[in-house]
Amino acid sequence: GEDVEQSLFLSVREGDSSVINCTYTDSSSTYLYWYKQEPGAGLQLLTYIFSNMDMKQDQRLTVLLNKKDKHLSLRIADTQTGDSAIYFCAESRSKIIFGKGTRLHILP
């Protein structure tokens, strides 16, 4: 299909790890991105991965890329209440294509 797919909701207990999954469509996409959107705000680029990499780690964030399956994941270690937001996966074709976003809800 043409869409970047993500599950719409994820609930995680504070302190646990969150894993947000995404499937994209274009194997020639050069970069894949994760953006975070808090209520009433614009999108913030969290991290990105170049298509020739399998993994990228940045503090609490780990991005895994399975190019064969066109699967991208974002792991947030030690999830905090401030991580509550919508997370958009995006791929770069002739323009940036966003997924529908995963709303991460943190349980106390």
Add this chain to the structure above:
Amino acid sequence: DTEVTQTPKHLVMGMTNKKSLKCEQHMGHRAMYWYKQKAKKPPELMFVYSYEKLSINESVPSRFSPECPNSSLLNLHLHALQPEDSALYLCASSPLPGNDEKLFFGSGTQLSVL
């Protein structure tokens, strides 16, 4: 300065009004974008300016008119809008247009058309 600044933050307008949304960045970015975002949806691309020239228009109705007066400023002129145009309008910039488009977003203008 690593921000994209949008004004106003909120705007309410009638269907006969003319208004403008403004966006400013001082990061030296050469690509600037307008996106429209409806509630619980991803942003939808409207326009892209590359090196101050309009490079992409995603078949946006002519009641939306973009303008890029210089490399730091981007405007969106609004005229005769419809209630369904109510949405969050996001401006973004990127160092260079192309395949490595790391977007820096402003906080948006929440537009209500009555």
